[in-house]
Amino acid sequence: MTLTKETQHAGFYRSAMCGGMLLLRRTMTVDPDLAVTKERTPAEHRAELTAWGAKAHKYDHQIFGRKIETKKARHRDLANLGALISFRNRPDGVAEGVPTEDPAPIRTNWTLVPANDNEPLEDGFGNERAVEYEPSLDMVEREITNLQMGYRAEPNILATADNGDRLAAREVHGLPSSDEVEYGWYVDDAGKQHKTIIRIGRLKFSDGKQTERGHKLVMDQVVEADIRMPVGAMLGEREKSSRDKGGELDATGSNAHYRWMVKAKSARRPKMSQKKQRVDITKEKGRQMLADAYANTPVLPEVIKREAGFPYSPTNLRQLFIGGRKGKNGQSGSQAWQDISTEKENRETFSRALDAMLDEHVRVLSEAVGAKSLGELGEKRGYRGRHAIDAGRRLLRAANDNFDEAMKLAEYAAEPEDREVSRK
Structure with a gap:
């Protein structure tokens, strides 16, 4: 086996990226002013960067020395109308004349209607319940x-x-x-x-x-x-x-798993006590009674913290952890209570805002969601041509201002406890 030495060509080199092709080697002269004499420290680098930033151009178009032409958008003022977007993205179930419905706490992707509900069941093949x-x-x-x-x-x-x-x-x-x-x-x-x-x-x-x-x-x-x-x-x-019948699951294994995971005790049947008649009092009176009780009690009783435990029912502990159950496509079994509460509060706030608005402004926002242009809003009220566009813009601005004020009042009415604290 004979080894041959590769032929070296002056001014060329073999590229490893291009499969060993011969490529022309470029010669570059280094400017002595740009040559790096020593490595900069981080402090020196930050100082150089700060000095460069003070002299650098603020916008990219200033680098090329040409002035950019800016034009005012035709409907730039309408971009501040947040009421239109809020009305379009209103909570589910909130509309004029439509009663609100609470969100379903549990979701399922299983069909609830049998596919053969129009065919009678054959005798002897029904399910025993x-x-x-x-x-x-x-x-x-x-x-x-x-x-x-x-x-x-x-x-x-x-x-x-x-x-x-x-x-x-x-x-x-x-x-x-x-x-x-x-x-x-x-x-x-x-x-x-x-x-x-x-x-x-x-x-x-x-x-x-x-x-x-x-x-x-x-x-x-x-x-x-x-x-x-x-x-x-x-x-x-x-x-x-x-x-x-016969479809009851054995929950022994899952109960043992949740008792091991949560480290809680099992509850026994609670004792039945005679219910006392409830007395309705105001919040201020209740606070005053609590303050008097603290003042009349020199030594407060000892607070005993009990260990964590499961409730008496259900017997299948897996039913207490609905969020841990997965649906057919990986969906969780239930919404978080924070999401349900937030959605309900937003819906109530939006409903109060709509009740506080004028009917004409609510109608304008409803039509603006599906309108193609401002002229369409004006034409529905008898205007034509350029006057229809001006009238639509004027009506939409008035409805937007009314909606913003109504939302502020609704949010203010939804937080009575915060107002009481601020007054004190």
Whole structure:
């Protein structure tokens, strides 16, 4: 194997980037004034940069020594009309004559309408549903079993030798002896009063005066109505179809995961306490009562901070962390409560601003969102030609000023607590 030495051509070099091609080597003479004699320190470099910036041109067109021609835009003054953009980007559900709706807290990308809803299901191929009743049968049985009862034989008969057979045939009646049973009265159609039970523990019953929301048939249509409950009917009954039979998930693994991740204790069933009647007081009176309580208490009680824990329900702890559940396409299961609150507050502020504006100005902004030109606004009010453009510009400016003032008043009205603090 013979090695040959590469031929060196004077004034040429082989380029590594161009596959070894011979390229002409350029000769460059270095100006002695531009030669770098030593490396500058950072402080010297900043000083040189500051000196250059003081003498440098402010705009690029000044470098070439020509003056740029500026022309005023035709509608430059209209660029300051922020009301038009705000009205176009108004919150969802806010419009003239349209009631506002709260945003849906939970989103889903699953279809809720079956594709074959117009075809009857075949017999024997339907889904069995687990129907739950509230209050449940276990709860009713528990409330009845825990009652303290007193027993008495009726009717009352003298205990004599002649009444031995009658005494043995008497019936024993159980009468509740605790305050868990409450009685009421109702009047029948004949005007006669009757005593009836209206509460047993947590179970409530009707005395003929209560009504509940239900459905009834009116002119072959099902409508909602307030239906009067008959005497003795249990109040607050609900029927719900919770799930398919056999479709209940085992939440043991997920519950253990969330208990390990959150490091919180599990809650037991809270004790039921008798509710006290609430007294309505103003905010100023409540603050004064709190200040008096602090003044009359020389030593404040010790504040005990309890450990973090899960609520008593639901039993499936995964339902408490909706944001951690992912949808079909990676969407989160719920919006953050801050986003819902902010959207609701913005919608209420925008609604107050629209209520404070003149109807004519609201109409101008509504038409300006979809109008093609200022002339179109003026033509709708009877102007023609150049007068229509001037009239449209004048109307739009007036509506913009009115909208800005209305928004300031609405934002001022939405912050009463801040105003109270500023006054103090």
